[in-house]
Amino acid sequence: MKIVAFFVILAGLAAVGADNASANPKYAGIVVDAKTGKVLYSEDPDSLRYPASLTKMMTLYMTFEALEAGRISLDSRVPVSAHAAAEPPSKLGVRAGSSVTVEQAIQALVTRSANDIATALGEFLGGSESRFAQLMTNKARALGMTRTTYRNANGLPNTAQMTTARDQARLGIALRQHFPQYYAYFSTRSFRFGTQTIGNHNRLLGNVNGVDGIKTGYTRAAGFNLVTSAQADGRSIVGVVLGGTSGGARDAQMRKLVAAYLPKASRGGASNLIAESRTPAAPVAVAASVPVPVQPTASPAVVAATSDVASLSLPNAGPVPSGRYEEKLAGASAYAPEPNARGAAAAVTAAMGARPMAVPTPAPEYMPQAAVREESVPATDSVTTASTRPSANSAAGWVIQIGVSQSRDAAMSLLQNAQDKGGQVLRSAKPFTVAVAAGGAQVYRARFGGFDDQKDALNACNALKKKGVACWASLQ
Template sequence: MRQLLTGIARRTISSCKLTLAALAALGITSATVPSAQANSKYAAIVVDANTGKTLFSSSADAARYPASLTKMMTLYLTFEALESGRLKTSSKVRFSKNAAAEPPTKLGVKAGGSITVETAILSLVTKSANDSATALAELLGGSEAGFARMMTAKARQLGMTGTIFRNAHGLPNPAQHTTARDMATLGIALHEHFPQYYDYFSTRSFTYGKQRLANHNRLLGRIKGVDGIKTGYTRASGFNLASSVSDGNRRIVAVVLGGQTGKSRDNHMAELIRTWLPKASTRRGSGDLVAKAGAASNSPIRALTALLPGAKEAPRPKPRPEEELTAFADTEEAEVVEQGDAEPDLVEQAYAAPIPARMADIDPISTAAVPKSGWSIQVASSPSEVEARAFLTRTTRQAGDALADASPYTMTFEKGGVTYYRARFGGFQNKGDAWDACKALKRKKIECYAVEQ
């Protein structure tokens, strides 16, 4: 049996170009090699930054959620504005109510306050501050939605064909997706196009007020040659990391998406670096690997808008409703952000499933009228009614008998001019029945909470 497992492991490793150590870093042993693809969030790539050659790849072109790797593009456009003179590092970045309301991690600047562009940059590369990302987006794009269209247009100009951005920070949005290959392309572009600003990514920590903010990238200072770039995490994406590494003449950019823990992701990245950096070319090709598009103000954005959602279709900035709480935090500790003592609203849970190829592929459930009384359980909330209904459909299928007598429905509320859709199941006679249904759902790993109509 041992010889059989060893043979299977060797054949699988050969086909995937993975070493046993790399598999072990992912929690995959010789006994589990056949199920190595069980983690549907995982994708990875290693690219020789001198030649552009792909040294290693696994699901590199599959759609994945970027989480805070999104901020790499936010910084690309910020560096572009600095290079063109539209901004200075001393320019002020004002925080709107929308920016100040972003959930942690954040700097915590109050609405109406401001910081310098340099402070905003440092807060993105170290603390991954969501409020700073939104503030930069509103400064450069006029609005968060406008900046997201600029981000996607820039991605197309850089050859990132599998990426769509809908916000500047990477907080959950089901329409925002990327690929490992695209993130590697962006990592190479940041180093090639903005060498004068690239050193920001190697910042180990910086001080803001009385806070000392450490970089989330734990490979800095741990793995020789690592000089950036960015970490990211949401429950939907798993643990992400893009790394740029050089040993003098050689340079690679590696991306790991969908790690199950921060530690396993870091260990896997370290193994990829040890395995593939020595095999990278020592000779630099002529010209940039990633064509440098013109500055946003001069680039053919209008010609690209046919590829992008129209202004009316683009998501609006998402003020956080006071009663709607975000069960998500972009930190390595994966904390839950809560406001007040209420149960968290489960916005992020609606985005935990694999990315659908098209929203039309989803068969939304027919929903009942909003109950006038009684108890309900809430399973999600979304600014899109289609998404809320789709989540009800998915929950119904997963729940089985737990919701046999419940009626799915959506109900709306507005906050800051934005309409949200709560996804709920009604028909419970009392609080105890609703709580029991929630307990049954949680045993199936479906989050929910009870609410009285």
């Protein structure tokens, strides 16, 4: 009996050793209720990881934003440069000097995760891929992705390009909520390009109940990544798995997370959790509702709108060594949101527990000459209503801002344009302008007030976006 017990103990020790050997320090995961922002599950959600091709989610966010603002259309041609054509696989294999449509580019990113087309889109929208990467990082900050930095449009290896599971969940929610008219592309099972029929890398589509996207990713340094959206029975979640040891292990883990946490998600909640906020790095456009065509070599047209956790026997997790990232942050300044960027963005930040971090100060070349930085705005603003009947409520409560102009007349024109397009959406809203000091000059914010609460303002802004009017809602 003693001999049997001895071998049992040895077997147990061997099993423990095997578990430790299989522990995956790259792993990070999170599941978020997409209607309330509540974190249903997390493991190392704020540890830095490489995004790999999850990067293309932000490339697509920027593309959808340009489509919504009217700066490009689905039929616009995206030229493929020699640099883009030379990117390594996965790729569509388009020759340098040729082009694809924006819609083909979207489908190529969603299905094949084409690196060449992601680079081409970045050059098309940003003038250069490096400039586009800075715009991607600025957008990440505006969405509350405080620990994400982009250096390219496709996710190919770059030691300074990093993210977290929490940030990717935030982006996944934002994609679905901000662009419902384009989100269906993430459900594309396959598409035809020339003689090719290209299938989607996401093996959960059509195989897991409720899954409707979003994106896979892999590099040797990152491991196998996956962001998944699932909706069923009025419930909605976004899950993230980073650093899987294989595609099969990653997919199996996501299946477990969807099965365990989708039934626990709420059936009710806010209509739009991720509200865009101003950041010190984000330039402010002069007119948010005026479509600006994008030229392949032009500067980018920047438009302002700008927990109880059940155990699933997950692998032991630990952060990747942080030294390789910290050296890139030398001389960084601390990021602090604009004081009045509150409301929905602040609520979901609290719910998801986003952690601020030091971020690189943007290089001067990324700041347009005419950019206005709103953090220089004085504490008190002078308010002028655009209507003939001034309202005491114009500058209080929840508001929608549609743009900033250098003259009051131009700001009022923006308001009139929004009213013409918005119709019934703005029937009870009160248009007004706010004069603010910026860099020694005076500019005018074009806003609508009179909304009873956060939900009303967000719903109105979402409706305006569908009508081609860029906007953002905030507490005045």
